[in-house]
Amino acid sequence: MPISIATEPDRLLPADPGTRRIARGLLDLVEQLPIISPHGHVDAAVFADDLPFRDPATLLVTPDHYVTRLIHSSGVPLERLRIHENSSARDVWREFCAAWPLFEGTASGYWLRSEFSHVFGLEDELSADTSDASFDTIRARLAEPGFRPRTLFTQFxxxxxxxxxxxxxxxxxxxxxxxxxxxxxxxxxxxxxxxxxxxxxxxxxxxxxxxxxxxxxxxxxxxxxxxxxxxxxxxxxxxxxxxxxxxxxxxxxxxxxxxxxxxxxxxxxxxxxxxxxxxxxxxxxxxxxxxxxxxxxxxxxxxxxxxxxxxxxxxxxxxxxxxxxxxxxxxxxxxxxxxxxxxxxxxxxxxxxxxxxxxxxxxxxxxxxxxxxxxxxxxxxxxxxxxxxxxxxxxxxxxxxxxxxxxxxxxxxxxxxxxxxxxxxxxxxxxxxxxxxxxxxxxxxxxxxxxxxxxxxxxxxxxxxx
Amino acid sequence: MPISIATEPDRLLPADPGTRRIARGLLDLVEQLPIISPHGHVDAAVFADDLPFRDPATLLVTPDHYVTRLIHSSGVPLERLRIHENSSARDVWREFCAAWPLFEGTASGYWLRSEFSHVFGLEDELSADTSDASFDTIRARLAEPGFRPRTLFTQFxxxxxxxxxxxxxxxxxxxxxxxxxxxxxxxxxxxxxxxxxxxxxxxxxxxxxxxxxxxxxxxxxxxxxxxxxxxxxxxxxxxxxxxxxxxxxxxxxxxxxxxxxxxxxxxxxxxxxxxxxxxxxxxxxxxxxxxxxxxxxxxxxxxxxxxxxxxxxxxxxxxxxxxxxxxxxxxxxxxxxxxxxxxxxxxxxxxxxxxxxxxxxxxxxxxxxxxxxxxxxxxxxxxxxxxxxxxxxxxxxxxxxxxxxxxxxxxxxxxxxxxxxxxxxxxxxxxxxxxxxxxxxxxxxxxxxxxxxxxxxxxxxxxxxx
Amino acid sequence: MPISIATEPDRLLPADPGTRRIARGLLDLVEQLPIISPHGHVDAAVFADDLPFRDPATLLVTPDHYVTRLIHSSGVPLERLRIHENSSARDVWREFCAAWPLFEGTASGYWLRSEFSHVFGLEDELSADTSDASFDTIRARLAEPGFRPRTLFTQFxxxxxxxxxxxxxxxxxxxxxxxxxxxxxxxxxxxxxxxxxxxxxxxxxxxxxxxxxxxxxxxxxxxxxxxxxxxxxxxxxxxxxxxxxxxxxxxxxxxxxxxxxxxxxxxxxxxxxxxxxxxxxxxxxxxxxxxxxxxxxxxxxxxxxxxxxxxxxxxxxxxxxxxxxxxxxxxxxxxxxxxxxxxxxxxxxxxxxxxxxxxxxxxxxxxxxxxxxxxxxxxxxxxxxxxxxxxxxxxxxxxxxxxxxxxxxxxxxxxxxxxxxxxxxxxxxxxxxxxxxxxxxxxxxxxxxxxxxxxxxxxxxxxxxx
The missing domain is CATH 3.20.20.140 (Metal-dependent hydrolases)
Incomplete structure (x- = not known):
């Protein structure tokens, strides 16, 4: 299934057509403005070192407690969302893909779908069936020079x-x-x-x-x-x-x-x-x-x-x-x-x-x-x-x-x-x-x-x- | 006045026409599914005995504290909402019909109107003027074999x-x-x-x-x-x-x-x-x-x-x-x-x-x-x-x-x-x-x-x- | 800029056209009904004495803590919103006009804009540039016999x-x-x-x-x-x-x-x-x-x-x-x-x-x-x-x-x-x-x-x- 909703130009805007038209006009005025992020928790070392991100699981799953908490609530132990000797990045990603339907309607789901589409260029929805493919696609992207933290900082x-x-x-x-x-x-x-x-x-x-x-x-x-x-x-x-x-x-x-x-x-x-x-x-x-x-x-x-x-x-x-x-x-x-x-x-x-x-x-x-x-x-x-x-x-x-x-x-x-x-x-x-x-x-x-x-x-x- | 709003197919759905259309489509998928009621307060004896319901007041007014509370707030003593030697079921029903306008906009009012229309087949809104007629109609329904608790259980x-x-x-x-x-x-x-x-x-x-x-x-x-x-x-x-x-x-x-x-x-x-x-x-x-x-x-x-x-x-x-x-x-x-x-x-x-x-x-x-x-x-x-x-x-x-x-x-x-x-x-x-x-x-x-x-x-x- | 929104007949009504039509019909039924104000803080002396209101600042700014509080939050000391030897009514009004954009989206802003348009007949939005003009217009109105408290009481x-x-x-x-x-x-x-x-x-x-x-x-x-x-x-x-x-x-x-x-x-x-x-x-x-x-x-x-x-x-x-x-x-x-x-x-x-x-x-x-x-x-x-x-x-x-x-x-x-x-x-x-x-x-x-x-x-x- 394609991630079409992530690219809908009017996503999140009000359903009433008249109000949506006004909202669209207002959004046009700020959509391209630079991001000011005066409070957050990204580590400065990420940009100082500018190393490639390791893998999809380490980047997108394990450290994000918005994500791990909801998967945990479905009965998946947190161990299975971390890489260790019995659990590879690919294994963790599989857990995440299997749990992806839990995120429907959540803020995290909205952000993630948006990332998959706009940052990583995924064309299809995550699913348990395609977890290896999405893992490989994202991992390949992460290896590209354009996906280094500093480049993304600028691109974002x-x-x-x-x-x-x-x-x-x-x-x-x-x-x-x-x-x-x-x-x-x-x-x-x-x-x-x-x-x-x-x-x-x-x-x-x-x-x-x-x-x-x-x-x-x-x-x-x-x-x-x-x-x-x-x-x-x-x-x-x-x-x-x-x-x-x-x-x-x-x-x-x-x-x-x-x-x-x-x-x-x-x-x-x-x-x-x-x-x-x-x-x-x-x-x-x-x-x-x-x-x-x-x-x-x-x-x-x-x-x-x-x-x-x-x-x-x-x-x-x-x-x-x-x-x-x-x-x-x-x-x-x-x-x-x-x-x-x-x-x-x-x-x-x-x-x-x-x-x-x-x-x-x-x-x-x-x-x-x-x-x-x-x-x-x-x-x-x-x-x-x-x-x-x-x-x-x-x-x-x-x-x-x-x-x-x-x-x-x-x-x-x-x-x-x-x-x-x-x-x-x-x-x-x-x-x-x-x-x-x-x-x-x-x-x-x-x-x-x-x-x-x-x-x-x-x-x-x-x-x-x- | 006819109870037309109780039979509007799109009742409770959002006013915006586009959203309503989507809601209608979703509702179609579940409207006929069986009712799962895992928590409630109906007495099992009702179905074990399967006796006919006694009368409209005993069924719909006296035991329902959602109903009696609001009538009480308008100054009607609770005595008048119970059957006793000076107060017949018909008397209680009259009190209820007189108080019916209080329920506009309430959840109880919505449910009751829905019951009157869909369960008891009333065609007109309750009113003080027609309280005896509505009492008689419902009482007659309650006497029909199709209105025994077990039959309703199945019909519901x-x-x-x-x-x-x-x-x-x-x-x-x-x-x-x-x-x-x-x-x-x-x-x-x-x-x-x-x-x-x-x-x-x-x-x-x-x-x-x-x-x-x-x-x-x-x-x-x-x-x-x-x-x-x-x-x-x-x-x-x-x-x-x-x-x-x-x-x-x-x-x-x-x-x-x-x-x-x-x-x-x-x-x-x-x-x-x-x-x-x-x-x-x-x-x-x-x-x-x-x-x-x-x-x-x-x-x-x-x-x-x-x-x-x-x-x-x-x-x-x-x-x-x-x-x-x-x-x-x-x-x-x-x-x-x-x-x-x-x-x-x-x-x-x-x-x-x-x-x-x-x-x-x-x-x-x-x-x-x-x-x-x-x-x-x-x-x-x-x-x-x-x-x-x-x-x-x-x-x-x-x-x-x-x-x-x-x-x-x-x-x-x-x-x-x-x-x-x-x-x-x-x-x-x-x-x-x-x-x-x-x-x-x-x-x-x-x-x-x-x-x-x-x-x-x-x-x-x-x-x-x- | 004209105060056009204050005279929009459908102001505050819901955006959905169908719902707005219904709202408009309901509003028509009550728009002309007399005002019942069973709790408030206007002084009875205002009507007993029926003196003209003094000036725009004394009438509309200084005593209204809804107004002064928000201006104060922007860093303007309360002194500057009161008349004293170093601060005339016109000075206070200038402060208010300069602060007027703060009131966008507030209830006070809505009421004030409505007053300016419907009570005082201003045709343009307040602004720092035109504060003297709006001051003079309102002051002139306040001097008219039609703007005595008792007359307004009736007119309202x-x-x-x-x-x-x-x-x-x-x-x-x-x-x-x-x-x-x-x-x-x-x-x-x-x-x-x-x-x-x-x-x-x-x-x-x-x-x-x-x-x-x-x-x-x-x-x-x-x-x-x-x-x-x-x-x-x-x-x-x-x-x-x-x-x-x-x-x-x-x-x-x-x-x-x-x-x-x-x-x-x-x-x-x-x-x-x-x-x-x-x-x-x-x-x-x-x-x-x-x-x-x-x-x-x-x-x-x-x-x-x-x-x-x-x-x-x-x-x-x-x-x-x-x-x-x-x-x-x-x-x-x-x-x-x-x-x-x-x-x-x-x-x-x-x-x-x-x-x-x-x-x-x-x-x-x-x-x-x-x-x-x-x-x-x-x-x-x-x-x-x-x-x-x-x-x-x-x-x-x-x-x-x-x-x-x-x-x-x-x-x-x-x-x-x-x-x-x-x-x-x-x-x-x-x-x-x-x-x-x-x-x-x-x-x-x-x-x-x-x-x-x-x-x-x-x-x-x-x-x-x-």
Whole structure:
């Protein structure tokens, strides 16, 4: 069966013919614009090394927990989605092809089908019967010089791509890329200190020891800890970073007395955590990170509300990011107040708030961003960066906050080859939403033409200070 | 006024002509498929006895709390919706006809209008003016041999109908039906132990005494209690049961030490409940029920989050299930974790999670079911099994979990004659949702044709092991 | 650029041509009906004095926190949106015109554009370039005799307008208007006792002192407090009030022992509040207010769930109602139960429940109002009285509660000139929602014609006892 739907020019656009015509016109204005990807998880080494991608399974299946999770839900153990002595790349690909029908209607299925068609030139739908053929086709493509990461980066029309990095990363790959005049793309690091601020992180004690000893300016204890974080932020800024990202359990913030923060830190480094220490310290450090952002200008992004590693046996066997991070209810209004009291109108402070709990969109994010100059509404994220969910997002926030207060699309992905499909889908949804407003005479067609360029291109540059 | 809208072939299908055409084509594929009803509240005695239904009021008004609640909200006391010495069936029917306009736009109104037209052959809308005529017409129909329960069962094209039963029920009606070769339908019991696990149930002490003494294999205390539950589950399985259902206040689960469970049970049997005992014991027993399901293979369904009997004066006067069970906020992610840690990947364990709190669909159910092989997403239930709500459900879960992880429609009803209308409505909504995906080029038309059969027919068989 | 979209006859109606045709027909039935505005914040003095409006900025910008909040979010300090020695009305208007593009897609933008076109006769869109011209045009209009408040009241076709008033207000303006035979409109006061029941209100102690001394019939303490509230309610009723409104942090209700209520009151008047006093007393007084409503017949409206004055520095500088009230999660089911247990079926008790948390619509409000005769579902409020949000509201509540249980539109505004646009938008959305039900054959066209008149005109009269 041919992958004809992936090449339909009007895919994702509204069914009503009049509205679709308007959407098509709006989409034409942004379809060719460069991709701005200010938050994601592709490794900078991919472009620094520019090695060919290994094989279809290693590129498209194993590392993508959007993909492995759904196959796992059908009863396929994660082992069978990894290459090991009893399982070749071709075996993994067979599992994936057999499971392909599970992805109908999903966002991942949409992106993947789009990649197969537009990036790899497959002409037929994946199927169990043809898994070897599709494996061979993709593997052959991956061996072509045109499929090296840097070439794809250019071909994908990516202008900026942000990675997510450990505070002690030396950012050598970023430096190498910046120094390389033959590579026109911008690959920017992002400061992500969770493993240094979450006392429950398995390696927290050694992380903090290393942080203070290598970057604490000789200071020790809490003073050294803060100094080291500030220093490393500056190091990131010097290497092009524009934002710091915080993956916290809840968005709670709290300004502790310095003495209490020091006591908790000291206790925790001795392995003597008390009840509430983890929560209070994380909330306090989220406040401190806001303070540092006000000082050094890094855009602050918060990604809260994911119960990480929900299935302990899977975590113990396969580690983190293996598909069982599950959202919990979130509320920002009281949680983020300490930060907004002190910095909500601070000059040039950008705070981008994300959520996996859709209820927050209309109830809290639009009202907060519709008052505080600091607050930007994060794009629909993770389980929500899908066509219907993105439409629900726009519908939920726009009537209160308009278009100017949202951060623009982020792909948040480690699946490099899915980036064009994700941004394309986002642009189609923006066009669809605006087209409906035009059809309902709520926005004029000429103004909609300006707005689509703004939300696709200017909003991420503005929100992320690019 | 004629009931013309009930016979419109395209009722419930999307207004856009192109999408409607696609939906119509999809609906054609499933409109005639047999009804699978794996969860509901019709009494098996109805079919075992096969007596004629008594009268329109007793059949369609008094026992249906969807109906009585809305009439009650308009100020009609529940007394007036029951037959007693001052109120005949005809009087009750008059109240209902007078209140009929209240039902415009409701799911109940849709089902009822459909029943009036398709089951009872009424040609005109109900109205206060014609209440005696409609009463007489329906009463005359009920007296016809073609309106006996078993005949309707066949005429409704029901293949499987599950009832909901007390663990100590002897299931004699189910046995009689299974033994009766003249009755081709399957009427299956469902194990529902709430009245034995909820310490706050008014009859809990006597229920547990009876349970242990009749089914505890001679053991006493907690050991006898567990053994008796296991024995009764097996008894249900032997009588065709495929699932156990749990109507809990919250979905919290907890694995208590055996000694603590025993202590709580002992205390509670003496009427000496302490703070937290009820919550801890119910959470523990929900865990234990999962463990038993893993062992004996009964599908586990959880229906949480209803504040039962909200209006105490009505409960005291009319008992339970009289229309004032009101939903509360629910979250599964942390609550169900103890069960999923231990059994989330257990072979052949099916756990179907329902919710009355729509926020759970995209935030938790789709992510959970999109990883854990055990978890299936329960269909929209109770206040949510309505056209718009079912579309919201599909939109909320599909982009993360696809179509394979949902349980298929359940009608959950004690209103036997509404079953065809409910399943028909569900099929129309599935066709509508898929048609939109086709129109937006997100699913191919040929794949949608397979999917609609899967969600209507195969999903409930698969999820409920039928 | 001409403001053509504001005059499109089909603005806000659904894009699908068939559905739009139906919606247009339904809208025709209600477009000319008088405006019933049973809850809002316009000052009665405006009509009693009937002075010309001062200038465009004072009328349309400074007092409207929907407007100032969004401009503030773009980085414009609130000072620049107020007239003072360094900032004229024309300066404020320039700021507004420069910020006008922020309002695209917002509800406020829709209302404002509608006002500019339909009330002030502007022919071009606002823009920074033409701000002086639009200022002059509007200012000239405001000087015309036809733009006096009373004339506009009539021209806007307002039949009833409720204000919101302090319990100790003498209601002289209301009395004057009622006595003035030249003014045909009804301007009704609304009893709003928050500043007397919320112990955390900055002026609570002096408010209560004054309340008891002026209206307590000579009694002191808790007895005087209750008597005074009852007396003032009666005073309001004598001046035409039909409702009492309660802007509470949460909808929690509680029936305290009289002695405990008295103790808390006594303590709090001495400035000696204990932990929990505020919450318990407010919950108790919400219960007491329900009791009084049952006795005196005032409709009770509850507006909970707004975290008031979220940004303390702004509150300290500019006071309350300056755009940083941010919603929090709300649940009514358990919170309102004490009131519903005792008064949920009380004769002639009307309790209208509002929410800023959309999750409450389908989960709680529709089920509560679909059983309790006392409960009416409040219209979408504040951030939710926008086209898409109003459609979500109807979709969320109708399938459970039908159309009869909602209160009808409230504009809840202090922006007098926006009232026609707000009611017009609401009517268009009601027509759109009903038109979809007709197109989907869920409601007949003739019944929809009755329903639209009911929801627009009869529902507010019924719910608010007008």
């Amino acid at each position: 029309n990516i202008e900026v791509l942000a990675t997510t990095d450990d505070p002690l990363d030396d950012l050598a790959h970023h430096a190498a890329l910046a120094a390389d005049e033959s590579f026109p793309g911008r690959v920017l690091p992002t400061f992500r200190p969770d493993a240094y601020t979450n006392l429950a992180h398995p390696a927290w004690i050694e992380n903090v020891d290393r942080l203070i000893s290598t970057a604490g300016d000789g200071a020790t204890g809490y003073a050294g800890y803060l100094a080291a974080l500030e220093n490393r932020r500056q190091y990131f800024i010097d290497h092009g970073a524009v934002s710091a990202d915080h993956g916290v359990h809840t968005p709670r913030t709290l300004k502790l007395e310095c003495s209490e923060a020091e006591e908790i830190l000291t206790r925790a480094r001795r392995g003597e955590r008390r009840d509430g220490d983890r929560e209070r310290f994380e909330a306090h450090m989220l406040y401190e990170m806001a303070r540092m952002s006000v000082q050094d200008g890094l855009v602050m992004t918060i990604h809260p509300g994911s119960f990480r590693n929900h299935h302990l046996p899977t975590f113990e066997k396969f580690g983190a990011d293996t598909g069982h991070d599950i959202p919990i209810p979130v509320s920002y209004t009281e949680a983020i107040r300490p930060v907004l009291q002190d910095f909500g109108t601070a000059k040039n402070f950008h705070l981008i708030l994300f959520t996996l709990d859709e209820t927050v969109f209309s109830r809290e994010l639009a009202p907060l961003a519709g008052f505080y100059p600091a607050v930007h509404i994060g794009a629909p994220w993770w389980f929500l960066d899908a066509p219907d969910a993105m439409l629900r997002f726009r519908s939920a926030v726009t009537e209160t906050a308009g278009f100017s207060r949202s951060s623009g699309f982020i792909d948040d992905t480690r699946a490099f080859c899915s980036i064009p499909a994700r941004h394309d889908a986002s642009r189609r949804i923006e066009a669809s939403f605006l087209a409906r407003l035009v059809a309902e005479h709520r926005v004029s067609e000429s103004r909609a033409a300006e707005l689509i360029v703004d939300v696709v291109d200017r909003a991420p540059r503005r929100a992320f200070k690019l | 094209n029901i293949e499987v109908l599950a009832t909901t039963d007390d663990p100590l029920d002897d299931l004699a009606h189910h046995a009689a039906l299974a033994a009766d070769e003249s009755f081709p339908g399957r009427v299956l019991p469902t194990f529902r132990p709430d009245a034995y696990t909820n310490l706050a149930h008014p009859a809990w002490i006597e229920n547990v005494d009876r349970l242990i003494s009749t089914a505890g294999d001679g053991a006493t205390g907690y050991a006898g209690y567990l053994a008796a539950l296991e024995n009764r589950r097996q008894y249900f399985i032997d009588h065709g049961a495929v699932s156990a259902d749990h109507g809990v206040h919250t979905p919290r689960t907890l694995k208590l030490e055996c000694s603590e469970a025993e202590e709580i049970l002992t205390r509670a049997r003496r009427g000496e409940r302490r703070d937290g005992d009820r919550e801890r014991f119910e959470a523990h027993m929900l865990y234990e029920m999962a463990r038993m399901s893993v062992q004996d293979g009964l599908v586990m369904t959880i229906h949480p989050g209803s504040f039962r009997n909200h209006h105490l004066p009505t409960f005291e006067k009319f008992g339970a299930d009289t229309g004032h069970d009101i939903p509360i906020p629910v979250s599964y992610t942390e609550a169900i974790r103890p069960v999923l840690q231990d059994f989330g990947t257990a072979k052949n364990f099916h756990l179907i999670l329902f919710t009355l709190d729509e926020t759970v669909f995209s935030r938790e159910l789709a992510p959970l079911a999109g990883f854990y092989p055990a978890v299936h997403i329960g269909a929209p239930w109770w206040f949510l099994d309505a056209p718009d709500a079912m579309l919201r459900f599909r939109s909320a879960v599909t982009e993360t979990a696809g179509f394979s992880r949902s349980s298929g429609f359940i009608d959950d009803t004690r209103a036997f004659c509404s079953i065809p209308a409910r399943h028909d409505a569900s099929r129309r909504i599935e066709a509508s949702f898929l048609a939109r995906l086709v129109a937006e080029h997100r699913v191919s038309e040929s794949r949608a044709a397979e999917l609609i059969v899967d969600v209507v027919d195969r999903a409930p068989r698969r999820a409920f092991k039928l | 076709n307002i039949e009833v307008l409720a204000t919101t008033d302090d319990p100790l207000d003498d209601l002289a303006h209301h009395a004057a208007l009622a006595a003035d035979e030249s003014f045909p409109g009804r301007v009704l006061p609304t009893f709003r006792p928050d500043a007397y029941t919320n112990l955390a209100h900055p002026a609570w102690i002096e408010n209560v002192d004054r309340l008891i001394s002026t209206a307590g019939d000579g009694a002191t303490g808790y007895a005087g407090y209750l008597a005074a509230l009852e007396n003032r309610r009666q005073y309001f009723i004598d001046h035409g009030a039909v409702s009492a409104d309660h802007g509470v942090h949460t909808p929690r209700t509680l029936k305290l022992e009289c002695s405990e209520a008295e103790e808390i009151l006594t303590r709090a008047r001495r400035g000696e509040r204990r932990d929990g006093d505020r919450e318990r007393f407010e919950a108790h007084m919400l219960y007491e207010m329900a009791r009084m409503s049952v006795q005196d017949g005032l409709v009770m409206t509850i507006h909970p769930g707004s975290f008031r004055n979220h940004h303390l520095p702004t509150f300290e500088k500019f006071g309350a109602d300056t755009g940083h009230d941010i919603p929090i999660p709300v649940s009514y089911t358990e919170a309102i139960r004490p009131v519903l247990q005792d008064f949920g079926t009380a004769k002639n008790f009307h309790l209208i429940l509002f929410t800023l948390d959309e999750t409450v619509f389908s989960r709680e409000l529709a089920p509560l109002a679909g059983f309790y005769p006392a409960v009416h579902i409040g219209a979408p409020w504040w951030f939710l009285d926008a086209p898409d949000a109003m459609l979500r509201f109807r979709s969320a509540v109708t399938e459970t509660a039908g159309f009869s249980r909602s209160s009808g539109f409230i504009d809840d505004t202090r922006a007098f000139c926006s009232i026609p646009a707000r009611h017009d938008a609401s009517r268009r959305i009601e027509a759109s929602f009903l038109a979809r039900l007709v197109a989907e054959h869920r409601v007949s066209e003739s019944r929809a014609a009755e329903l639209i008149v009911d929801v627009v005109d009869r529902a507010p009269r019924r719910a608010f006892k007008l």
